[in-house]
Amino acid sequence: MVPSTPPPLLALLALTVLSVSAAPNMTPDYEVKLLMDPSAALNPSDHKLTPTVLSAFGMPTTVTKMNVQFHDTSSKEIYSAGWSPRIRKSEGQDTFELTYKKRYPILGDDIDGTLTTANAQGFDSGDSNYDAQVEWGYSQKTLSISRKKTVSDSGYSGVELPNTSDARKMLVDETPDKFDGWVGDSWGTTKLASARIFGPVLARRSVGTWNKTQVYVEVWPIKDAEGTGVEYIVEASFKTDSRTEAGEKHDALIAFLTGKGWFVAEDSLKAGLIMDRY
Numbered sequence: 001m002v003p004s005t006p007p008p009l010l011a012l013l014a015l016t017v018l019s020v021s022a023a024p025n026m027t028p029d030y031e032v033k034l035l036m037d038p039s040a041a042l043n044p045s046d047h048k049l050t051p052t053v054l055s056a057f058g059m060p061t062t063v064t065k066m067n068v069q070f071h072d073t074s075s076k077e078i079y080s081a082g083w084s085p086r087i088r089k090s091e092g093q094d095t096f097e098l099t100y101k102k103r104y105p106i107l108g109d110d111i112d113g114t115l116t117t118a119n120a121q122g123f124d125s126g127d128s129n130y131d132a133q134v135e136w137g138y139s140q141k142t143l144s145i146s147r148k149k150t151v152s153d154s155g156y157s158g159v160e161l162p163n164t165s166d167a168r169k170m171l172v173d174e175t176p177d178k179f180d181g182w183v184g185d186s187w188g189t190t191k192l193a194s195a196r197i198f199g200p201v202l203a204r205r206s207v208g209t210w211n212k213t214q215v216y217v218e219v220w221p222i223k224d225a226e227g228t229g230v231e232y233i234v235e236a237s238f239k240t241d242s243r244t245e246a247g248e249k250h251d252a253l254i255a256f257l258t259g260k261g262w263f264v265a266e267d268s269l270k271a272g273l274i275m276d277r278y
């Protein structure tokens with residue numbers, strides 16, 4: 001007699017073994033990002049934060065300048081695959097910061113489901129080279145998984161960024177394996193070798209405090225939709241390791257900004273705007 005085990009039980013056992021042996025999901029931190037109304041938050045003359053905004057967050061008048069460029073082929077094949085390679089130079093630093101960022105849109109509040117999707121694509125807690133972050137906007141959340149590299153800025157000064165050929169070389173030299181092989185062998189380096197610059201955008205960051213939390217307010221002058229002028233994007237943000245705190249303070253900061261007449265009830269899509277307008 002052949003002993004018969006019901007197939008569903010076998011399937012269940014196999015599933016249990018699989019889920020036990022899989023590496024755990026990455027643990028993200030949280031960055032809440034909310035838009036402020038540039039016509040209310042900026043001086044009309046110099047497009048800097050008004051004294052009222054600075055004082056509400058206990059911010060000094062000094063800012064940190066950050067110059068940022070994104071890189072992609074003209075048909076945006078890298079962005080279409082969910083990746084954003086960028087080079088940033090911050091005032092006072094002596095290195096370029098290269099970031100290779102993969103985005104996963106989060107459906108509703110399903111942060112854990114999205115981490116599981118990323119896990120299935122090779123991003124799990126075993127890879128400490130990548131950082132996971134939930135970018136928590138007004139109504140949408142995005143999981144971003146980033147690999148950061150630094151490259152010496154020798155030969156450059158201030159917040160100067162590399163030209164196209166130097167940037168291509170830096171990004172190709174530092175390309176992480178997962179990005180390179182995302183679509184096929186050497187996909188990433190092949191695309192980067194013919195990439196162009198989207199940007200640059202010279203942003204200004206102010207740092208202050210609100211509700212016992214360090215808060216940043218950044219002003220990003222981005223080319224406007226007509227391509228002839230400048231649209232100022234003003235974004236308030238804070239970071240936390242706690243999902244609960246992110247949610248509570250997200251709502252509290254919206255209430256605070258709304259009370260001041262500074263809030264814009266839209267999601268911030270800076271990278272998308274830059275990819276569209278440059």
Ligand SMILES: *[C@@H]1O[C@H](CO)[C@@H](O)[C@H](O)[C@H]1NC(C)=O
Pocket residue numbers: 155163164165166
């Ligand atoms: C790019 O910048 C480097 C200096 O870092 C310079 O040697 C090179 O000629 C520049 N290339 C172009 C195409 O302008």
Ligand SMILES: *[C@@H]1O[C@H](CO)[C@@H](O)[C@H](O)[C@H]1NC(C)=O
Pocket residue numbers: 211245248249252253256
């Ligand atoms: C400060 O943040 C906490 C959550 O951490 C929230 O419950 C509280 O309402 C906030 N306070 C103000 C004044 O917004």
